[in-house]
Amino acid sequence: MALSDPLAQRLTFRPGQEGYEDEIAGFQTGFTQEPDIVVAASDADDVVAAVRYAAEAGLPVGVQATGHGLPDAARGGVLISTRRMDSVEVDAAARTVRVGAGVRWAHVVAAAAEHGLAPLNGSAPSVGVVSYTLGGGVGILAREFGYAADHVRSVDVVTADGELRHVTAASEPELFWGLLGGGANLGVVTALEIGLVPVARLYGGALAFDGREVDPAALLRGYAAWTETVPDELTSSVAALVYPDVPQLPPHLRGRYLVSVRIAYTGPAEDGERLVAPLRALGPTVSDGLREMPYAESHTIHNDPDFPHAYYGDNLMLTELDLAGAERLLALTGPAADHMHVVQLNHLGGALARPVGHDNAVPHRAAAWAVRLLSPLEGTDRAALRELYARAFAPLAPHAVGRSVNFALAGGDRPDGVYDADTQKRLAGLKATYDPANLFRRNYGVG
Incomplete structure (x- = not known):
């Protein structure tokens, strides 16, 4: 179908055209989009034109702002790039x-x-x-x-x-x-x-333990017991990963297996110090970044990577945390693994489990925990990761109610359980x- 009137005056890109590769580039580089045409939308009128064009041509429509959570690679169709709609x-x-x-x-x-x-x-x-x-x-x-x-x-x-x-x-x-x-x-x-x-400020940060010096299973058990004592004003998670031994990282991180507890608490800092005391008692820390901070600095709690890369991931939403299963997950993805993996356990509950004024389609509100597994794709492939993930998640499956839409990044391999x-x-x-x-x-x- 020739370019129809709805797009004639719009900014568009086609394969081979200058700017096309830049427009489709996103944070996730493992599952890329390869559309027949990209509509670079600046406003709602551009989106209307793109959707009408796609409907007339019988083409599928994709949307990309940052490209973090692509469910799979996609070829053909119309991609609406919304990055310019930044008001x-x-x-x-x-x-x-x-x-x-x-x-x-x-x-x-x-x-x-x-x-x-x-x-x-x-x-x-x-x-x-x-x-x-x-x-x-x-x-x-x-x-x-x-x-x-x-x-x-x-x-x-x-x-x-x-x-x-x-x-x-x-x-x-x-x-x-x-x-x-x-x-x-x-x-x-x-x-x-x-x-x-x-909320203008909070008490938060991360406590990092060396997983080779402090037993990760003991840390996990201590953390899980601690979550049963905290108020709803405190949200936390645990992350465990072996950092690669590469010169791009600071020397104190290279090759190290770190288990970190991340904290965000909106109450007074002195109460936060009291609440986290049992965590500090779990063992010596590699770093202790807990402090009062402006909310504008809250991104430093997790320090997520800010550079595009190829990754594979999946998750389970659990009604309860089977500690033996979680310890098995850590064992399979820690220093004994032949590839880098990031494990994250999110403590849920509180307001997440309560009804809201205007009902919505967010599923699995009964979940008390979210377990996420994320792996770089460099040096491995989907088949190997699928097999590992199946073994890693199997012991936790009896308590699973489904999977989170936001974290179901497994390349479209597992559409089940999202709802x-x-x-x-x-x-x-x-x-x-x-x-x-x-x-x-x-x-x-x-x-």
Whole structure:
């Protein structure tokens, strides 16, 4: 089909054209997009034109802002690049922020901080706000305030019929429900209005233990017991990885097996010191970065990598943590492994498990833990990682209720378990209504 009128005046790129490779480049380099045409959207009108063009041509539609959570490589079709839609408007009196489709969390955190407010962002400032929120969004303050999706006030979305809709819980309650948790299955979101919380500072950071000097299993048992004593105002996780012995890393990290506990607590620093005392008693630390900090520095708690790379990952949402199974996971992915792996255990519960004022499609609220496994793809392949992941997750499976949409990065290998049966059925009904031709199919499907 020749380039039709809806795109004639739009910024587009085709394979082989200068700028095409830069436009499709994202944070995830292991599963890349290779569309027939990229529409570089600057506003909602560009998105409308792209969707109408794709619908007329019978082409699938993909969306990319930062390219962190691609479910798989994709060829052909139309890719809508939203990185230029980067407006951020804070309404301090209403405690809300309106963000464009291409905005990253770093920009929202900085803008909200000027007013003593904070968004419910995740650990990495380079992640896109929209895709994170549509998947639910488990952030660093999640136990106190719940999922990021729980705080959305309105969604501007272009549906498969090429119409731009302003959707709220009052105007279109069923579509609003499905968009929040349903990912990109129902349309292309051009803007979100999200509630902010009155947090200007927190007590947090990381305690890092040497996993060769302190028994990781003992650390895990101590941490799990400790989580049963903490208030909802404290959100935490554990990460374990063997750092590669490469000159690009600081000498104190090269080749070291570190087990780190990451903390974010919104109460007074003196109370935070009291709460973490049992963790410090678990053994000598390699580093202790716990401190009071402005919320704008909260990204230093996790220090997630900020450079594009190829990775593979998966996760389980658990009703309870089987310590023997978790210890087996650590054993398979620690120093004895022949490849680098990152294990993360997120303590959930609190506000994540409570009902919200406006119901949404975020699944698995009964989960008390999230277990994530992430592996660089360099030096290995999917088949080897699939086999390892199956062995690593098997002991934990009896307590699994499903998988998180945000962290289901396994290249489309395992579409199962992302939604529970009731949520899947309800989303499928919405899909049949709003996207009967399955235009938006480059994600974890619900139809």
